[in-house]
Amino acid sequence: MALSVSDLFVTDDLTILLGLIAGTVFLLRTFYRPQPLVHPILLGRQSEVARVRNPGESAVYRNYGTGLMNRFPVRPHKDVQVLTDLIRSENDSPRTLWSIKITNNALQDRIASFGTGFLRLTGLHGQESNVLLLLNDCIEFLITDLALASHSIPSMTLTATNLLSPILDTHPPSAIITHAEFLPTLLELIYDAGEGKHHIIVVVGEPSARVMASVASNVKVLVWADVEREGFKVEKIMSPLPKPSDVFTVSYFADPNGQIQGTQLTHQNVTAGVAAVHSLFPVSTLLSSLDTIVSSHSMGSAYGRAIVYTAIFEGTSFATTESSKLFRVDEVTVKQDVADVLSAQLYSIPSATILFVKPSHVEALVESILREAQKSAVLNAFAWRHKIAGINEGFVSKDTLWDRLVYDSARARVIGEGAGTVRTVIVGEGLLAARLLTPARIAFSCHVINALTHPTVVGPIFASNALDLQDFSTIKEDLSTSLAHVGPPTVSIEAKLLSVNDTEVEAGGNPSGILVVRGPTVGKQLSNEEMESASGYVNVHAGESGSNDDEDGWTNLGVKLLAQTNGTFRVLA
Secondary structure: OOOOHHHHOOOOHHHHHHHHHHHHHHHHHHHHOOOOOOOHHHHOOOEEEOOOOOOOEOOOEEEOOOOOOOOOOOOOOOOOOOHHHHOOOOOOOOEEEOOEEEOHHHHHHHHHHHHHHHHHHHOOOOOOOOEEEEOOOOHHHHHHHHHHHHOOOOEEEEOOHHHHHHHHHHOOOOEEEEEHHHHHHHHHHHHHHOOOOOEEEEEEOOOOHHHHHOOOOOEEEEEHHHHHHHHHHOOOOOOOOOOOOOEEEEEEEEOOOOOEEEEEEEHHHHHHHHHHHHOOOOHHHOOOOOOEEEEOOOOOOHHHHHHHHHHHHHOOEEEEOHHHOOOOOOOOOOOOOHHHHHHHHHOOOOOOOEEEEOHHHHHHHHHHHHHHHOOOHHHHHHHHHHHHHHHHOOOOOOOOHHHHHHHHHHHHHHHOHHHHOOOEEEEOOOOOEHHHHHHHHHHHOOEEEEEEOOOOEOOOOEEOOOOOOOOOOOOOOOOOOOEOEEEOEOOOOEEEEEOOOHHHHHOOOOOEEEEEEEOOOEOEEOOHHHHHOOOOOOOOOOOOOOOOOOOOOOEEEEEEEEEOOOOOEEEOO
8 A cells, every 4th residue: 555645744643752862862962062172274374484495495484373484482471681580570479399388589599699609719700701601400590590691601501411421521620510429420430531620610519528528729610509609698789790601501412322412501591481481371371470380391402491480480389300410420311101200299389280201201101191090991992982082082181071071080090199180291302103193182181292302402393282273194104113292383483394305295195304594583503623622621602503504594403393284293103
């Protein structure tokens, strides 16, 4: 029997019920579907790309926020010209630096006192001397660095202990500042050199009587606290204000071939680096005095300096991990793992909100958190699926149901009481594997920024957008060997690639080649002649930084990158 048209529209209670259920599910999916943290169209063009290029080179890339025609930001605030301006006297709320609770005015007083005491007790003069800082990260390092910079006395820092002996041979300093426990090692190096030159050593802490008894007549040892106390008792010495283009430090590091390299850093390099770090954070979640920064990057490096001075400028609390200590007497290599991240809790600081860590820290933290989450096998399966779905939609948050059920407790068991306060994780000073990017966003449930750094550049060179949750993985790609993208150039950098394949680029392919950069955060690399010179003198008035490898100021960093269509970059293994 044939059905009529009216028979097709016959309904009963079950049909109506199913229709209501389907409509409810559709509405719930529509209204409760997570919205992306940023409109996807804004992530489609993260770099401003020049329209012309030279043969064998890519076009010039700049951060889209800076643009090709605008000036680079060289300071985080209009009143910041030199290093000491980063301490804002109008912001006098106390914050904790390592274990010391201190206000900005008190910090400025200590800097002025140490600078005065140092000049009086050592007899050194600005612009004619230099000081080697053999200090682990501590408030004494910070005060010393700022005091020397205010009197135009260049400092020298190392990124590894094995650089000490060759640097002492080729660049003998006017004075050395180190920890009391490292004094015997330093004296041994000085005596082995067999020089009759007079040495001035300032030690942080109290050296033992046995060590002081072994000090030769040509070595003058001062205690750091006594130097600061001397400055408190007398009228402060005021030196001429340095210029932003003056060199205040030289950072020595080893290149991939093991050759010692040096970079001169100016006041402007650091203030621009602070501006670059400041720009990593979205406008809605900028740094404030309520934040606490924990860093695993040594202050002896250019990147480490940018981080600590960002903390100083923003008024945040600050501490470093155990692995950032370079000068140790026990010769124990500290693993970059969960315990290392938690070592910052040994200082009396508030719970960390911002983590500046290395890829090995991220890998250890992610594996530990996900291992704890997997103990709730059934719930974790649903939680993982929903978190992945949210990330695919461009959304991540700690306030979801699945975080409360699974990941909050997993993070607490690994990180401890600070698990709920961490809101941004910034990875640098190493290469992050692509396979870790999405698991890290699930494990931390907060902004994860992957940055490319180099010892020559103050601050990040490239950094992924905090709100960009793409990983750019493809079916053909082997995630076990590929590296995570590092985003576009930061606001103070312009970059291009050398040795690109012109045929591929003209056919519409993405350029790949060797990275060269230019900008106010790029320091001036010392030439081979300057590195081999036996003179320890540093020309403070070296001029504007950036005149490095060629006459146009481009610096070759020797890293091979691929420029992607949306203006982000990936390091090629």
